[in-house]
Amino acid sequence: MRLARKAAGLCLAAGLLVSCAHGPARDGDEGDKAPKAWWRGGRAAAPERSDARGEKLAAESFRLFRSAESVRMTRTSGAGEASLLMDRAGNCTGTYDAGPMKRAEVIVVTAQGGEGAAYVRYTAEALAEILDEAARRGPATEAKVKPRVELIRGKYLKMPDPEGKFARQCNLQVGVQSLPFETEGVEAGAPTVRHGVRVIPLTGMGEGDDTLYVAAEGAPYMRFVVVESGGEMRFSDYGEPVRAEVPPAPLVVEADDMAGGLLTA
Numbered sequence: 001m002r003l004a005r006k007a008a009g010l011c012l013a014a015g016l017l018v019s020c021a022h023g024p025a026r027d028g029d030e031g032d033k034a035p036k037a038w039w040r041g042g043r044a045a046a047p048e049r050s051d052a053r054g055e056k057l058a059a060e061s062f063r064l065f066r067s068a069e070s071v072r073m074t075r076t077s078g079a080g081e082a083s084l085l086m087d088r089a090g091n092c093t094g095t096y097d098a099g100p101m102k103r104a105e106v107i108v109v110t111a112q113g114g115e116g117a118a119y120v121r122y123t124a125e126a127l128a129e130i131l132d133e134a135a136r137r138g139p140a141t142e143a144k145v146k147p148r149v150e151l152i153r154g155k156y157l158k159m160p161d162p163e164g165k166f167a168r169q170c171n172l173q174v175g176v177q178s179l180p181f182e183t184e185g186v187e188a189g190a191p192t193v194r195h196g197v198r199v200i201p202l203t204g205m206g207e208g209d210d211t212l213y214v215a216a217e218g219a220p221y222m223r224f225v226v227v228e229s230g231g232e233m234r235f236s237d238y239g240e241p242v243r244a245e246v247p248p249a250p251l252v253v254e255a256d257d258m259a260g261g262l263l264t265a
Contacts, residue, residue, distance in 0.1 A: 054188035054202050061202075061214040061222040062179045064238070071172055072237035077230070085237055090116065090167030091244035100129045107156070109244045114164030119156035119247055127153060130262055141263065148262050156247045159255050180205075191216040195234070199223050 065071065072094070074083040080102075084094035090110035097103045103126035110116035122130075127149050134145035161167065168174075189201040199213035200220070209228045214220040225233040246252075 054186040054204065055183045057188055057200060057214050057220045058183040058186040058202050058205065058212065061212070061220045062183070064219055065179060065222050065235070066176050068172065068238045070237070070240055070242050071175070071235055072240070073175065074234040074236070076232050076234075084170070085240060085242050086170055086172050087242040087244075088172045090114065090164070090171045091242045092170040093242060093244050101126055101133060103129075107244050107247070108161075108166045108170040109246050110161075110164070110167035110170070114167050116161045116164065116167055117246075118159045118161060118166050119252065120159070121154070121156045121247075122152065124153075134263060137263070145262055152253050152262075155251045155253050157255055158252050194224055197223055 070085060070087040072083060072085040074081065080098040082094065082096045082098075084092045084106070086092035086094075090108065092108045093106070095103075095105055103123040105121045105123070107119040108116065109119070130145065131142075131149055134142045159166075183205075185204045186202050187204045189203065191198060191200050193199070194213055197213075198216040200216045202212040202214060203209075205212060211226045212222065213224040213226070215223055221238055222235045224235070227233075
């Protein structure tokens with residue numbers, strides 16, 4: 001993971017948030033463009049059926065998502081996982097684990113004008129992995145990396161965001177805008193249990209074998225999306241307050257203090 005003060009935020013926060021809101025990227029996708037839908041659009045005639053239960057469940061799940069003030073989105077893909085609770089004001093809190101040296105807590109705080117900052121606190125495991133990598137690179141690198149690691153141990157690395165890039169991407173509205181209004185042809189399967197949650201699978205929305213799972217009990221909130229490529233998105237904590245607060249000053253290290261990156265010798 002890069003730690004240059006401008007690139008670090010994009011790697012740890014913005015890129016993470018885009019992937020959470022848009023789902024696993026497909027070839028040709030770009031994070032700053034409108035996401036490609038994982039449903040099948042258009043108004044093609046659906047086959048004859050006895051009822052439209054799947055269409056109604058999909059439409060209601062989308063309505064509930066659009067009306068939510070906050071939602072936690074957890075993306076798992078390969079060995080990595082990112083979990084973020086975000087609201088409509090560009091604030092979010094969560095964790096990021098993309099493997100060795102890439103494990104951290106993330107807080108994005110956005111002011112009314114859109115400017116703000118991202119705060120990243122590496123886990124003890126990630127810092128130990130960074131020290132191991134420094135030792136592997138040799139004594140010169142190890143001698144420079146050790147004090148940098150100790151400087152941020154238990155503290156947050158602050159990346160300012162005067163242009164509001166984090167706010168635009170750490171925003172539930174991005175996910176809301178990616179939802180379809182058409183649900184024609186969606187089919188509901190038999191209720192099942194996924195990750196301990198009783199859900200109803202909905203199919204017929206994607207170009208491949210993507211499946212949307214909505215809650216089978218109570219309101220049909222969107223709970224999971226499983227894409228053909230194997231990645232999964234989980235949706236939970238609807239309406240939970242996002243307590244994205246600036247950490248106390250003694251726990252904050254300015255990105256400038258990193259002099260370009262933890263492992264830059």
